[in-house]
Amino acid sequence: MIFTYNKEYVGDVLMIIVKNSGDAKLDVERKGKVARVCLKENGETVAWNIFEVSSLFEIAERGQVFLTDEQVARLNQELQAEGFTEEIVNDKEPKFVVGEIVEMVAHPDSDHLNICQVAVASDKTVQIVAGAPNARLGLKTIVALPGAMMPKGNLIFPGELRGEKSFGMMCSPRELHLPNAPQKRGIIELSEDQVIGTPFDPAKHWTA
Structure with missing residues (x-):
């Protein structure tokens, strides 16, 4: 679940993205300050828009x-008051973390992609399909997990690349808009002493 807010460009609207709707046809159901966006095919909720959200909290x-549990509880009160029965679930897990490539094989249907198994916590490994020329076994880098929003506004969701599932993205300095990022392809290379699963901190993880 992704919460996004940009008052200057969008207005006083909190947008809550529940899942990737792709190119599916959508319906909108609005009650008061709350709009539910759902799939036209089956009515499944894919997003919420909360208008005049500053009347609820700043x-x-x-x-x-990233919202506090108290703020999410206030949103759910608003949904209930408008007659919606679903609840918004808070997701406070970090979305940009230190990861390590622990397994890597060539993609069977590509001459430049690799299928990587990337450890993103002491007890969690995810599959990421990547084309970074410097990807290699044992490399530690910064991983954007599903639910992340990139600086340009791109959203990270589970997907597929040429038939292989991918659950995140290993990031380059340019993609994270880091200062003095090299103008060449390649993911961030971290020192071996960085701890897997640590939330990304530009001050700690980037020097150029």
């Missing part, structure tokens, strides 16, 4: 934002 950040 949001100082812009772009992807």
Whole structure:
């Protein structure tokens, strides 16, 4: 689940993205300050828009934002007051973390992609299909997990590349808009002493 807010460009609207709707046809059901966006085919909720959200609580950040449990509870009160029965579930897990490539094989249907198994926590490994020329076994880098919003606004969801499932993205300095990022392809290379699963901190993980 992704919370995003940009008052200057979108208005006083909190957008909550529940799942990737792709190119599916959508319907919108609005009640008061709440709009539910759902798949036309089966009515499944894919997003919520909360209008005039500053009447509920203030949001100082812009772009992807992370709400407190109290703020999410206030949103659910608003949904209930408008007659919606679903609830918004808070997701406070970090979306940009240190990861390590622990297995890598060539993609069977590509001359430049690799299928990587990437450890993103002490007890969690995800599959990521990547084309970075510097990807290699044992490399530690920064991983954007499903639910992340990139600086340009791109959303990270589970997907497929040429028939192989992919659950995130290994990031380049340019993709993270880091200062003095090299103008060439390649994911961030971290030192071996970085701890897998640590939330990304530009001050700690990037020097150029």
